[in-house]
Amino acid sequence: MTTLTPVLTRNWDQPDSFTLRGYGDYAGARKALGMDPDAVIQAVKDSGLRGRGGAGFPTGLKWGFIPQNDGKPHYLVVNADESEPGTCKDIPLMMANPHALVEGIIITSYAIRAAHAFIYVRGEVLHVVRRLRAAVQEAYDAGLLGTDILGSGFDLELTVHTGAGAYICGEETALLDSLEGYRGQPRLKPPFPAVAGLYACPTVINNVESVASVPSIVTNGPSWFSSMGTEKSKGFGIFSLSGHVTRPGQFEAPLGITLRELLDMAGGVRAGHRLKFWTPGGSSTPIFTEEHLDVPLDFESVGAKGSLLGTRALQIFDETTCVVRAVLRWTEFYAHESCGKCTPCREGTYWLKHVLKRLERGEGTEEDLSTITDIADNIVGRAFCALGDGAAAPIHSSIKHFRDEYLKHFEVGGCPFDRAASTVWENA
The missing domain is CATH 1.20.1440.230 (NADH-ubiquinone oxidoreductase 51kDa subunit, iron-sulphur binding domain)
Known part of the structure; x- marks a missing residue:
């Protein structure tokens, strides 16, 4: 496998990629708003999309946990508090392609019947915060947010909220406490956020890349997405190569690609050196060595070898590293x-x-x-x-x-x- 699948990253090299004009006409949102909300949830279930924040929980299944007709407001919270050493995919995604996230938020909120959504983003990445807010304003001005979106009768408010730089707020319940104005600390579970989340109301919490992947699924169909990847790890994802590699960067590829294949595309380990150890999913995942170069990078294969796919943050270390x-x-x-x-x-x-x-x-x-x-x-x-x-x-x-x-x-x-x-x- 040497073919990349640029979907989220396809327009990153365009100078206007972060603008509404450079992004497109929100075709996925237009299609979703003409569907029954439950049909949108089912499409995401059928696609096999699993959470791209590390845990790999099926996204559509998480949406389906939200109780309906309960008389409570529902919320969507996007976890953009990317903080783990080595993990560096969501920040460039929001910087280069914020409208993919905004469109995904519209579709997700419609599916779970949420009238208010939040993006919880690290306060230190001020350039990303500004770009997100500009994209959100563009969407409001175009009638893609606010009341009666595209004449569908669906209303949605979207708030960009900045955190204060605590890694623990990447944990979903600590994020909710922080969003409510409290000290960010994990909550006891149960109850789970799907039942009692933000303001004790049903809440879906998804990673940036998970939500940003939804528009392409709705536009192209669940079978298009599930045709990529492996049997149990469907679709594509952004693999972040950093460290002692010739050309570090973001490589969007089907799940199941190997580090050997990614290194070939990245020019290999830096000249004159050899691979010593690496992380498959950031610093919180057990390290791999050279003997794991051909392990398929999907949830099951990595797990079978004793580690976790996590956020696909591939930190590469050569023999000079202690x-x-x-x-x-x-x-x-x-x-x-x-x-x-x-x-x-x-x-x-x-x-x-x-x-x-x-x-x-x-x-x-x-x-x-x-x-x-x-x-x-x-x-x-x-x-x-x-x-x-x-x-x-x-x-x-x-x-x-x-x-x-x-x-x-x-x-x-x-x-x-x-x-x-x-x-x-x-x-x-």
């Missing part, structure tokens, strides 16, 4: 971003960070490897949200694949990748 130092940097991030609500995550990430610092300096012992493994074991499955599990993933997988490198730090009394110890490492 895996202990890389894991330490990720762990420092998770310790800093833990909201502190639950003890396993709050205490566990703190101690993981400090033991890893000692290990990276070469001051630890082999017993410390058992210690951080035990700490990680006591985080997984015991936290309010997935942040704790994400913090443990690099610990377990790095020790599994690179235990000798951890031990080498003790032997040379420091990081063997530092210049002072490079000769020892090369001759070892």
